[in-house]
Amino acid sequence: MAKTKRGRALWSLPSRGRGTCPVCSRTRIKLLYPRAxxxxxxxxxxxxxxxxxxxxxxxxxG
Incomplete structure (x- = not known):
């Protein structure tokens, strides 16, 4: 059975939670983990x- 709710919270984030990582400078990667x-x-x-x-x-x- 399909899991239709998986990853649904990402849709409300700008650019679906993707961007450029400030540490390793990778582009178009998911930025989901907060570090202080x-x-x-x-x-x-x-x-x-x-x-x-x-x-x-x-x-x-950043």
């Missing part, structure tokens, strides 16, 4: 950058 910078601001990163070291997260411009 040292100054407290939140940055959304891709799946591959969830476990990136904190210094790479702090270097982002």
């Amino acid at each position: 910078k040292s100054d407290g601001t939140a940055v959304k990163v891709c799946k591959r950058c969830i476990h990136a070291p904190q210094n790479r997260i702090d270097e982002t411009a």
